[in-house]
Amino acid sequence: MAELTDLRSAAALLSWDERVGMPSGAASTHGEMLATIKRVEHEKFTSSDTGTLIEQAETEVSTLDADAPARRKVAVTARDFDKATRVPSRFVVTHTNAVSAAHQAWREARERSDFSRFEPHLKRVLELKQEYVSFFAPADHPYDVLLDDFEPGARTAEIQRMFDALRPRQVALAKAVQERPAVDDAFLHVPYAKNDLLEFAIDVISRFGFDWTRGRQDMSAHPFAAAISSNDVRITTRFVDRNPFELLFGMLHEAGHALYEQGVSQEWNRTSLIGGASLGVHESQSRLWENIVGRSMPFWMHFYPGLQKRFPSQLANVTLDQFCGAISRVKPSLIRVEADEVTYNLHVMLRVEMEIALLTGGLDTKDAEECWNSKMADYLGVTPGNSADGVLQDMHWSVGLFGYFPTYVIGNVVSAQLWSAFQDAEPAWEGQIQAGDFAPLRTWLQREIHQHGRRYQPRELVRRVTGNDIDAVRYLTYLETKYS
Amino acid sequence: MAELTDLRSAAALLSWDERVGMPSGAASTHGEMLATIKRVEHEKFTSSDTGTLIEQAETEVSTLDADAPARRKVAVTARDFDKATRVPSRFVVTHTNAVSAAHQAWREARERSDFSRFEPHLKRVLELKQEYVSFFAPADHPYDVLLDDFEPGARTAEIQRMFDALRPRQVALAKAVQERPAVDDAFLHVPYAKNDLLEFAIDVISRFGFDWTRGRQDMSAHPFAAAISSNDVRITTRFVDRNPFELLFGMLHEAGHALYEQGVSQEWNRTSLIGGASLGVHESQSRLWENIVGRSMPFWMHFYPGLQKRFPSQLANVTLDQFCGAISRVKPSLIRVEADEVTYNLHVMLRVEMEIALLTGGLDTKDAEECWNSKMADYLGVTPGNSADGVLQDMHWSVGLFGYFPTYVIGNVVSAQLWSAFQDAEPAWEGQIQAGDFAPLRTWLQREIHQHGRRYQPRELVRRVTGNDIDAVRYLTYLETKYS
Numbered sequence: 001m002a003e004l005t006d007l008r009s010a011a012a013l014l015s016w017d018e019r020v021g022m023p024s025g026a027a028s029t030h031g032e033m034l035a036t037i038k039r040v041e042h043e044k045f046t047s048s049d050t051g052t053l054i055e056q057a058e059t060e061v062s063t064l065d066a067d068a069p070a071r072r073k074v075a076v077t078a079r080d081f082d083k084a085t086r087v088p089s090r091f092v093v094t095h096t097n098a099v100s101a102a103h104q105a106w107r108e109a110r111e112r113s114d115f116s117r118f119e120p121h122l123k124r125v126l127e128l129k130q131e132y133v134s135f136f137a138p139a140d141h142p143y144d145v146l147l148d149d150f151e152p153g154a155r156t157a158e159i160q161r162m163f164d165a166l167r168p169r170q171v172a173l174a175k176a177v178q179e180r181p182a183v184d185d186a187f188l189h190v191p192y193a194k195n196d197l198l199e200f201a202i203d204v205i206s207r208f209g210f211d212w213t214r215g216r217q218d219m220s221a222h223p224f225a226a227a228i229s230s231n232d233v234r235i236t237t238r239f240v241d242r243n244p245f246e247l248l249f250g251m252l253h254e255a256g257h258a259l260y261e262q263g264v265s266q267e268w269n270r271t272s273l274i275g276g277a278s279l280g281v282h283e284s285q286s287r288l289w290e291n292i293v294g295r296s297m298p299f300w301m302h303f304y305p306g307l308q309k310r311f312p313s314q315l316a317n318v319t320l321d322q323f324c325g326a327i328s329r330v331k332p333s334l335i336r337v338e339a340d341e342v343t344y345n346l347h348v349m350l351r352v353e354m355e356i357a358l359l360t361g362g363l364d365t366k367d368a369e370e371c372w373n374s375k376m377a378d379y380l381g382v383t384p385g386n387s388a389d390g391v392l393q394d395m396h397w398s399v400g401l402f403g404y405f406p407t408y409v410i411g412n413v414v415s416a417q418l419w420s421a422f423q424d425a426e427p428a429w430e431g432q433i434q435a436g437d438f439a440p441l442r443t444w445l446q447r448e449i450h451q452h453g454r455r456y457q458p459r460e461l462v463r464r465v466t467g468n469d470i471d472a473v474r475y476l477t478y479l480e481t482k483y484s
Numbered sequence: 485m486a487e488l489t490d491l492r493s494a495a496a497l498l499s500w501d502e503r504v505g506m507p508s509g510a511a512s513t514h515g516e517m518l519a520t521i522k523r524v525e526h527e528k529f530t531s532s533d534t535g536t537l538i539e540q541a542e543t544e545v546s547t548l549d550a551d552a553p554a555r556r557k558v559a560v561t562a563r564d565f566d567k568a569t570r571v572p573s574r575f576v577v578t579h580t581n582a583v584s585a586a587h588q589a590w591r592e593a594r595e596r597s598d599f600s601r602f603e604p605h606l607k608r609v610l611e612l613k614q615e616y617v618s619f620f621a622p623a624d625h626p627y628d629v630l631l632d633d634f635e636p637g638a639r640t641a642e643i644q645r646m647f648d649a650l651r652p653r654q655v656a657l658a659k660a661v662q663e664r665p666a667v668d669d670a671f672l673h674v675p676y677a678k679n680d681l682l683e684f685a686i687d688v689i690s691r692f693g694f695d696w697t698r699g700r701q702d703m704s705a706h707p708f709a710a711a712i713s714s715n716d717v718r719i720t721t722r723f724v725d726r727n728p729f730e731l732l733f734g735m736l737h738e739a740g741h742a743l744y745e746q747g748v749s750q751e752w753n754r755t756s757l758i759g760g761a762s763l764g765v766h767e768s769q770s771r772l773w774e775n776i777v778g779r780s781m782p783f784w785m786h787f788y789p790g791l792q793k794r795f796p797s798q799l800a801n802v803t804l805d806q807f808c809g810a811i812s813r814v815k816p817s818l819i820r821v822e823a824d825e826v827t828y829n830l831h832v833m834l835r836v837e838m839e840i841a842l843l844t845g846g847l848d849t850k851d852a853e854e855c856w857n858s859k860m861a862d863y864l865g866v867t868p869g870n871s872a873d874g875v876l877q878d879m880h881w882s883v884g885l886f887g888y889f890p891t892y893v894i895g896n897v898v899s900a901q902l903w904s905a906f907q908d909a910e911p912a913w914e915g916q917i918q919a920g921d922f923a924p925l926r927t928w929l930q931r932e933i934h935q936h937g938r939r940y941q942p943r944e945l946v947r948r949v950t951g952n953d954i955d956a957v958r959y960l961t962y963l964e965t966k967y968s
Contacts, residue, residue: 002516002520003520003524006516006517006519006520006521007520007521007524009513009517010494010498010517010520010521013497013498013501013517014494014497017497017501021505021700022716023696023697023698023699023700023715023716024697025695025697025698025715025716026698026712026713026715026716028715029493029712029713029714029715029716029753029754030712030713030716032486032490032754033490033493033494033497033712033713035490036486036487036490036491036494037490037491037494037521040487040491040524211509212507213507213508213509214507214509214510215507216505216507228510228513228514228517229510229513229514229517230513231507231509231510231512231513232506232507232509232510232513232514269513270513270516
């Protein structure tokens with residue numbers, strides 16, 4: 001596992017480099033290099049030798065306590081091995097080629113805003129997803145198999161229950177907020193000096209506890225976080241003129257992911273337990289720091305005076321209340337990545353509901369655009385004027401990512417559950433945040449979530465921390481309280 | 485070979501990252517990752533499967549022309565394989581541990597300026613070098629074996645002949661220059677704005693033809709060049725207050741290495757032929773661009789007005805003649821890395837002569853410091869006041885680099901031979917450089933040297949281009965003409 005995690009770390013570094021440092025003309029040689037590292041890792045991991053070692057290890061740890069680290073390591077490794085070896089390599093090749101063609105078709109279709117150019121590829125990708133599901137038969141629900149790759153142990157039925165709880169109340173809340181007078185956020189969209197904003201954001205994540213001796217921050221086309229190891233966690237952000245504060249909130253979001261990875265126990269280095277429990281739990285960290293903390297009044301009570309001082313011409317006449325109102329402005333829109341807290345989940349639920357219907361035959365790819373537009377009208381009260389801003393807006397389906405979207409909703413839901421548990425554990429939280437002291441929150445998260453890495457599956461982890469299953473009620477309370 | 489070169493490329497990228505991007509706390513996990521990649525590459529390359537494939541390939545290409553690319557590829561691969569498999573892996577481990585201890589001891593010894601703390605480690609490293617030589621017996625001269633790792637096909641006797649030609653005339657030249665009135669270079673050591681100098685330097689290497697779509701330039705503790713592939717060549721430079729122009733000349737030097745790597749034929753991608761013919765030939769490129777071009781009058785006739793405009797307070801009253809005099813100022817000093825063109829080879833020869841004597845028993849490690857100091861006095865007329873500025877100044881021996889130093893002299897010698905051949909081929913060269921047009925020089929070097937990669941060994945390559953063996957006479961003529 002030490003050798004395999006080293007190879008995975010190298011692949012992570014190569015991917016980071018591709019997005020941050022690589023000269024453009026190196027794309028194809030860089031791609032070959034990355035493919036080779038991944039293939040070598042895959043061959044070594046899926047070899048029969050690995051299978052034998054896992055079987056021996058399972059016997060060795062079978063008498064240990066169910067929660068003993070060694071037993072958890074073996075269990076996680078065995079699970080990864082099972083998943084990696086069930087999928088025949090000829091399928092992997094077919095899938096790689098199909099999504100490569102589908103992604104190309106999606107780019108062209110989006111450019112021309114013509115869904116019909118992408119539709120046959122979507123159909124083909126879905127057939128392959130159905131074939132993929134068959135390698136893991138029997139499953140309670142075919143979508144469970146796809147979900148499990150991103151959210152180990154999650155079940156479609158449970159996601160659907162969560163959605164049924166969220167949908168009506170988030171639709172109602174979005175509508176209610178829209179009926180109030182519009183919030184003025186014009187002062188967020190005037191020119192801000194990039195370097196000053198960057199300095200401010202770096203100061204904030206330093207206060208969060210981002211460890212610069214084990215991480216770095218760069219600019220890239222899209223913000224992302226990459227964990228080479230828990231001692232080398234790299235985040236990025238971006239600056240766009242029309243929305244300067246994306247630099248800040250993007251960085252807070254990625255810092256949330258980074259604190260998770262930096263907080264994983266050093267004991268798990270070079271084992272299967274490094275990394276986060278799931279994409280959903282990961283997203284709970286990024287959303288917690290970006291939104292629950294980073295768009296809250298106590299947070300800005302501390303930071304707003306400094307921000308005003310840096311940007312007097314833009315903010316001298318803007319009150320703290322006005323500022324906080326603007327950064328949490330709700331406005332139903334067509335585009336998921338620009339959505340506010342109230343409408344974000346609705347964008348995601350629409351996609352997940354379509355994915356399930358497409359996979360199980362309840363929806364034909366030919367009717368996908370119509371379905372998209374009608375759900376958009378129902379949930380958000382807006383209708384795309386063209387396919388590029390509608391069914392073609394996200395790349396996920398074109399690269400074969402089905403089962404991935406639910407993790408965004410799980411992230412939001414879990415973030416509120418953890419926030420509530422933290423408030424119970426640390427009654428002085430509000431004063432701490434007003435004082436710019438984030439150590440209690442970070443320390444609590446590190447102890448309750450981060451340190452465990454992949455030791456516990458999401459459901460088990462949330463139950464350990466909160467005493468409850470993953471459940472929408474806390475998130476709804478958070479939203480309804482904040483936006484009422 | 486595609487897979488192996490991909491792994492080597494990944495290792496090169498990891499090494500670059502370690503020196504340019506890595507957060508400090510990642511050192512040990514990064515080291516493990518790099519060691520794993522190198523071990524996987526080494527295991528794959530030295531496997532008996534590789535040996536069998538090479539034998540089959542040798543048979544297949546045996547009827548081809550001796551210069552056919554396929555035959556050259558197989559020959560170079562077979563040579564690499566032979567070298568890699570002759571050295572037992574238990575020796576590699578012993579050597580790694582010994583130089584690790586020796587390097588640590590060297591750092592401590594240097595800090596305390598106490599050679600006696602390093603001497604036993606030097607002795608141990610030399611024993612291991614003797615053992616290494618034994619794996620390649622019989623050799624004409626034991627030092628040939630060490631030399632060959634950096635300069636394929638080079639012979640000790642030939643190096644010694646070259647040194648015998650260079651030594652008396654360079655010693656005499658250094659003495660003659662010293663007898664003239666000292667050149668004033670004080671204006672090079674006043675404050676210069678780093679970013680302005682960086683912009684200027686980047687402009688110069690862009691004019692040289694550095695391809696920014698297949699390369700990048702960063703800052704690091706010591707300037708270096710790293711070729712991930714011919715499509716991804718990365719250089720660095722540094723800025724130190726007391727010597728601002730190191731930023732420029734360091735960058736020109738590394739750009740010389742980079743132009744070589746960027747110029748290697750794309751046909752050799754993912755084969756044994758990528759990279760340079762030898763460290764000496766590589767150094768011929770860096771020294772040519774840094775010194776023969778970058779410290780020449782025609783070069784500065786083009787660039788000096790722009791430099792003056794950028795730095796009026798420092799250079800407005802400095803004439804072109806004064807500037808060119810200052811950047812080529814000769815001053816015998818104790819430190820190799822700060823040496824000028826006239827004295828540089830003398831520093832290197834001293835070390836190589838000692839290496840040969842140490843390896844063959846003509847010099848005992850206990851007498852190494854005395855030998856160093858006496859040669860310093862003979863060649864340069866200076867004597868170190870302490871060990872740190874003397875026998876302990878370079879890290880090379882502590883990390884086991886014996887046979888490496890000669891490549892610096894070979895680089896200088898070959899740079900002048902190539903320069904002379906270029907002047908013959910392109911009689912209009914002087915006007916071109918005065919006009920800032922470096923395309924003819926770069927194109928000529930690309931055709932004559934760069935494109936071939938490792939296809940030809942250094943001796944063969946130089947003979948193809950110049951009609952002569954590697955020979956000191958051109959370099960002596962260059963030095964004596966410039967400095968008379």
